[in-house]
Amino acid sequence: MRTWQRKALTHAACLGIGLVAAVSLKQAASSGDHDTPADGGTSAHGGKGYAIPDRPGRPVGAGTLSKGATETKASGSNDFRGAWDAIASRDLTVSQRLEMQIGVLREWSMVDMEGAMRAALDNAWDGGTQKGGISPLMVAFDEAFQARPMDAWDLFQSGKLGLGTALFRRQWIESASKTEPVFVVSVAHRIPFPHSMTAVQSAMRTAGGNPELKEQVVRKLIMMPDQSGTNGLIAAAFNSLPAAEGNAAEVRGRLAAATDDRAKTVLLHEFSATLRDAGAATLGAEWAKLDPEMRKRAAVAFLNGPQGTKNAPAVLDMLMATDQWDRVAGAGQQLADYSRNLQDTRQLAEWGMKLPDRPEADYLFRRTVDPLINRDNAGARAWIESLPDQDPRKDRVLFAYTQNAIYARNDEALFQWAVERMTDPEAKAAAQRSYDSWAKNQGLGGK
DSSP states (O other), rough: HHEEEEEEEEHHHHHHHHHHHHHHHHHHHTTTOOOTTTTTTSSSTTSOOOOOOOOOOOTTTTTOOOOEEEHHHHHHHHHHHHHHHHHTOOOOOOOHHHHHHHHHHHHHHHHHHHHHHHHHHHHHOOOOOSSSSSSGGGGGGHHHOOOOOHHHHHHHHTTTTTTHHHHHHHHHHHHHHOOOOHHHHHHHGGSSSTHHHHHHOOOOOOHTTTTHHHHHHHHHHHHHOOOOTTTHHHHHHHHSSSGGGHHHHHHHHHHHHHHHHHHHHHHHHHHHHHHOOOOOOHHHHHTTTTTTHHHHHHHHHHHTTHHHHHHHHHHHHHHHHHHHHHHHOOHHHHHHHHTTSSSSSHHHHHHHSSSSSSSSHHHHEEEEEHHHHHHHHHHHHHHHHHOOOTTTHHHHHHHHHHHHIIIISHHHHHHHHHHHTOOOHHHHHHHHHHHHHHHTTTTOOHH
């Protein structure tokens, strides 16, 4: 049976079921019978579902807007409208009203999606209550959005729902990703952030367990317009899948064989995602197996992914090894995030002492020693004592220590301990200026 024939039969069946349900719902709403959910299920979120038609051989996402018979659709909509309006006249609790609304909208949306969506937007009735308002009604559209995701998308794009489109977007992403993940990815760049991020993540999670479907999703990622935010969407798509270090070699092989630059970018994000839980040693070993051009680009992919925080020093070493100093200078936040839960703060400080003598690296230096000074003051003093006096960075460490002593600890003795060990007159003068300012604010005199 052809796709259009299946669609026609599906919509006809839904229309017939919907008309019967509308009459039943209208009778229940009018009589005040709300003990049993209007859709025949056991709760507002359960009940009968609709079989989503299979699409063998169909290019996913290549459908056209489905249209039912206009007169029949109008007749069915009127019946649902009557059932919907009847709910408003009943003396119901918020939960009871919500249950009946969802039952009507679920059936209605399968017959006349636009009519049901407009009804939800115009007549939520219980806004401002704990369970009321329009948001809880969105689940009613799950089955319709799964069965006809492209119809819903075209409706969103038509502008007919105005600002109301935004209220349906999250449910559409969740539902459409279950049945048409490739289509969802193909339009993700047209969805406002952050819902665009949710779209690619939901779709990739659906496709991840199906190699053929995943390949189609990857092709759509490659075809995404080269615009601001695209790399973030691609990275988010792959990072939504479980990490798999064992797949790194296979992805690296595909990367080596790729000839299209855009495909290489997408594969680099996939390579990065497979290694996002790897330790620094494994990450470095896998990175070293890439050719020089890909090593440079992979370092950036790592920086912008989870590894940029998880193993910030290792990733920064890669960036410095490939002369990407602008990236190094901008990685202060990743290094700060890395150090936030770090246990071995001395190891980070020792790594900082080995940074190259460049302005871009100097920006990071303070972030490497502050965690040790802030969290382990005694340990920091012992480490400072172990540094050779001829190391020009020792005075910079001591200056950082003076700032912590007065501003974080209000401890003049610790301040004096550090100043006495300084050999650079400029660093010592800067520390004294800080002390004078602090002392003045403390009412201790100061200059």
